[in-house]
Amino acid sequence: MEKKQRPYAIQAYDVKKHFGKTEKNDGPGLNGLTLEVPTGSIFGLLGPNGAGKTTAVKILTTLLKLDEGSAFVAGYDVSKEGHCVRSRIGLAGQYAAVDEQLTGRQNLEMFGRLNRLTLKQARRRCEQLLEQFDLVQAGGKPVGKYSGGMRRRLDLAASLIVSPEVLFVDEPTTGLDPLARQEVWQAIRSLKKAGTTVLLTTQYLEEADLLADRISILKEGRVIREGTPETLKSEFGGDRLEITLLSSEDVAVAAGVVRELAGSSMIVDEQENRISVPVSDRTGSLIKVASAFAGSGLEPKDIVLRRPTLDEVFIHFTGETDRKQKEGVSP
Numbered sequence: 001m002e003k004k005q006r007p008y009a010i011q012a013y014d015v016k017k018h019f020g021k022t023e024k025n026d027g028p029g030l031n032g033l034t035l036e037v038p039t040g041s042i043f044g045l046l047g048p049n050g051a052g053k054t055t056a057v058k059i060l061t062t063l064l065k066l067d068e069g070s071a072f073v074a075g076y077d078v079s080k081e082g083h084c085v086r087s088r089i090g091l092a093g094q095y096a097a098v099d100e101q102l103t104g105r106q107n108l109e110m111f112g113r114l115n116r117l118t119l120k121q122a123r124r125r126c127e128q129l130l131e132q133f134d135l136v137q138a139g140g141k142p143v144g145k146y147s148g149g150m151r152r153r154l155d156l157a158a159s160l161i162v163s164p165e166v167l168f169v170d171e172p173t174t175g176l177d178p179l180a181r182q183e184v185w186q187a188i189r190s191l192k193k194a195g196t197t198v199l200l201t202t203q204y205l206e207e208a209d210l211l212a213d214r215i216s217i218l219k220e221g222r223v224i225r226e227g228t229p230e231t232l233k234s235e236f237g238g239d240r241l242e243i244t245l246l247s248s249e250d251v252a253v254a255a256g257v258v259r260e261l262a263g264s265s266m267i268v269d270e271q272e273n274r275i276s277v278p279v280s281d282r283t284g285s286l287i288k289v290a291s292a293f294a295g296s297g298l299e300p301k302d303i304v305l306r307r308p309t310l311d312e313v314f315i316h317f318t319g320e321t322d323r324k325q326k327e328g329v330s331p
C-alpha cells in the first residue's frame, strides 16, 4: 500500500561535520546545516566553492557520517536507517560511475542487474530510460564516445534505474556547453513531473533560478538564506534602478551622484560601466536620479527599472562582490 505522502522528502537539522577541527576553529565542512525540502519539489543548494554542498549531499546520501545534528531522507534517519535511505534514493555525482568501454545500453542494463532487477526487467527499464533521456540512438555507442551532455544524461538515467523517491544531483551541468545544459535541465524537469523530489547543488544562479522551486544559499557550511527565487529577489530590495554609462570616467562621477541618493547598497560593475541600486519608490527614484544627472552634465547611455537578478542576491548575501565583478558577472 502507498505510504501517506510526507510534507518533506529531505530534512536536516543543525547538521555539523568538522574536517580538520582545531582548538579555535570548527574547521570547514558543515556548521549547522538546516534544510527542509518539500516532497515533489526541486530544491537548489547554492553556494560558492567550499561552501559545503558536496558534504551535505554525501551526508544525506549516507556516504559520510554526520558529527552532530540529525537528518532524514524519505522519512528515514540517515544515521540509523542508512539502508532504508539508500534503497529510496538516487545519486548523480560529478564523478559518474559509468564504464567508458560499454555502450550506454550495456551500462544501464548493468546498473539494473546490480540493483537486483531480472535481466528482463533491467532491459525494459533501460529502454524506458534511453527513451526518457533522448539516448535511444546513442544507446549502442560506447560511452567513451559520448559528448559531455550525453554523458551527464546517461549518468542521470543510471541514477534512476530503480525510480528513486529522492534524487540528489551534485552540480549537474558544470563544464557543459549551453545546449547540453538545457538538455540536462529538461531531463531534471521531467523527473519532477514524474513525482521525484530533486535536490541539486549548483554554482550557477541561472540554473537555480530556472529549475528550483526553493533555494538555500549556503556559505561556510550554513544556510544564510532560504526561499523561492522570487522571495529571495524581493528580500534583496525589490526593484532596481540600473544606469549604464558611456565610459569608466562617467561611472566614477555617476557613482558619486547615485551614492548620495541611494546610500551604500549600490553595485558598480566596472566592466559593463553599469551601476545598480535598489529602489522602493520606482518612479520617484527614477525622476530623482535623472534630475541629478541633468544637473551634473552626465549623459547616461541607459536608465532602466527592473527586478533584481539572482546574481545580485547571491553577491549580496555571500559577500562575493569583488570576485564576481572581477570575473565580469554583470548584474
Ligand SMILES: Nc1ncnc2c1ncn2[C@@H]1O[C@H](COP(=O)(O)OP(=O)(O)OP(=O)(O)O)[C@@H](O)[C@H]1O
Residues within 6 Å of the ligand: 019, 020, 028, 029, 047, 048, 049, 050, 051, 052, 053, 054, 055, 056, 203
Ligand atoms: N574529506 C575532507 N577532508 C577535509 N576537508 C574536507 C573534506 N571534504 C571537504 N572538505 C572541506 O569542507 C569544505 C566544504 O567542501 P565541499 O566539497 O562540501 O564544498 P562544495 O560546496 O561542494 O564546493 P565545490 O563548489 O567546490 O564543489 C571545504 O572547505 C573542503 O575543503
Ligand SMILES: [Mg+2]
Residues within 6 Å of the ligand: 053, 054, 055, 170
Ligand atoms: Mg562540490
